[in-house]
Amino acid sequence: MTVRVLVVDDHPLYREGLVTAISTMPEKEVVGEAADGAEAVRLADELVPDVVVMDLHMPVMNGVEATREVTGRHPAVAVLVLTMLENDESVFAAIRAGARGYLLKGADRAEIGRALDGVAHGEVVFSSAIAGRVISYFAAGRAGSGVAPFPELTDREREVLDLVARGLTNAAIARQLVVTDKTVRNHVSNVFAKLHVAGRAEAVARARDAGLGH
Known part of the structure; x- marks a missing residue:
């Protein structure tokens, strides 16, 4: 064949x-x-x-x-x-x-x-x-063992990325995490820089590929 x-x-x-x-x-x-x-x-x-x-x-x-x-x-x-x-x-x-x-x-x-x-x-x-x-x-059962994707991110940055991937706005994320909008903006900027993504849509795609945002 x-x-x-x-x-x-x-x-x-x-x-x-x-x-x-x-x-x-x-x-x-x-x-x-x-x-x-x-x-x-x-x-x-x-x-x-x-x-x-x-x-x-x-x-x-x-x-x-x-x-x-x-x-x-x-x-x-x-x-x-x-x-x-x-x-x-x-x-x-x-x-x-x-x-x-x-x-x-x-x-x-x-x-x-x-x-x-x-x-x-x-x-x-x-x-x-x-x-x-x-x-x-x-x-090692890593898929379900809680080993976090994107090891370059801090725990809080990963948490913010997960919420971004769930479709939350910066303001909604700030309310959920009980922080200021500016803090969330800083976290989001850091995430984009560390993941080398151009914007929110690309970050969401990367996050969902890695199992976040579900």
């Missing part, structure tokens, strides 16, 4: 190299390429590939959101994340969004080829560096 692949990456040179590499693999066919998440969703609708190779950090729509859209619309399409991001937050956000595999961009051609075959046949595939952390995460 030929595995039909859609390649998604916003760096033209890397995407071109990846397309070339996959095209030379036996029983692999690149059926399309996209430079951002929104284009990936559109092409997945149009082409319905077997596998989408998905970068995470992209403009317009990031890879986690695109993965959620693609897997929601096409449960049979496997998403294989191929990214430079190896932090726990990115890994588990991608898994929660429906990704079946997670490789780092240092992966060689053979590893990518094996991963494409694996996810196309319903397997879950992680690069060795990621696999150990995933196993440890679930072995």
Whole structure:
């Protein structure tokens, strides 16, 4: 069976190299390429590939959101994340969004080829560096053990972010925490700076991906 692949990456040179590499693999066919998440969703609708190779950090729509859209619309399409991001937050956000595999961009051609075959046949595939952390995460029961996401935030900043993700305004958060509006504004500004987000909508998306705001 030929595995039909859609390649998604916003760096033209890397995407071109990846397309070339996959095209030379036996029983692999690149059926399309996209430079951002929104284009990936559109092409997945149009082409319905077997596998989408998905970068995470992209403009317009990031890879986690695109993965959620693609897997929601096409449960049979496997998403294989191929990214430079190896932090726990990115890994588990991608898994929660429906990704079946997670490789780092240092992966060689053979590893990518094996991963494409694996996810196309319903397997879950992680690069060795990621696999150990995933196993440890679930072995330790971290998902339910209260280990907080976003370790760079203070407890109060995480609490504020959770309330932001629940849709509360700064004034409502101030009333709930019994602090001044200015204090909340300062906390929100610190959260945005530490998470490197441009505004409230992006912060909410990041928070919900990490399990906050529910």
